[in-house]
Amino acid sequence: MITCPRWNKSTLIFGGTALWGIVLIGCVAANRTMVAPPQIAGAKFVGSKECAQCHTDQTDHFATASHAKLALADAKVGDTGCEACHGPGSLHVAVGGSKATIINPRKSPETCFQCHLDKRAQFSLPNSHDVMHGKMSCADCHELHSGNAVAGTGTDLEGQNATCTKCHTQQKGPFVYEHAALREGCVSCHNPHGTINQKMLVARDANLCLRCHLESTGGGVINANAINPSAQNHNARLMQGTCWSASCHEAPHGSNANNHFRY
Secondary structure, eight states, rough: OOOOOOHHHHHHOOOOOOHHHHHHHHHHTSSSSSEEOOOTTOOOOOOHHHHHTHHHHHHTTTSSSGGGGEESSOTSSSOOOOOOHOOOOHHHHHHHHHHGGSSTTTTTTTTHHHTOOOHHHHHTTTTTTTTTTTSSSSGOOOOOOSEEEEEETTOOOHHHHHHHHHOGGGGGGOOOETHHHHOOOOTBBBTTTTTGGGGGBBTTTHHHHHHHHOOGGGOBBBBBHHHHHTTTOOHHHHHTTTSSSSSSSSTTEESSOOOSSOO
């Protein structure tokens, strides 16, 4: 005869407490990304407090940074957020901060690719920012030591666009006639890490524009023809090239002369 175990009050309290503890530990661990840090021959981990002795500009606000969630797979030395990306720092400390004794991710993106494997693949595509050849670094666009690593996320799209227009000044404007896509952010049309399409566009040719401009009248004619009956059939025009070619909308970021984004 099989007897079922009896659950008394003490057993339930103990079991519930243990289960709740496991859940809490899991949540704490989930908030810390465990990484295998880069290695430096002969160097040992010293902890972030040692880094803060000299690098206060980087460490004072590091607690607010996206990368503050990083931790080493072996946390015996305590808080080692800095060394998760820069490698063990004992040699760096011993020789008074020589750059040759520590890893600088600005010089090579491989440290970043430990976590961001998908970005390695994108940077290897035919059209990408020249990070793989050392002409740019991830830190040129991302804030690594304070705040959100991706500028302008959430409602702050201007901050996101400002990252791009630091270099792409001609696209910044202001324009009398601004393309509304700019208000959605440059990444609405471009993948900044790389794509198979020219100009790092997220879609090829007119397919890029049609992601937003799908409204049409009978026969597949884009709605602008309904507004202006004298306009040419867009379908016929698109056979000649992209929306921004064939002397049409060649100012896709905005225009100071024409509300149809022509120069």
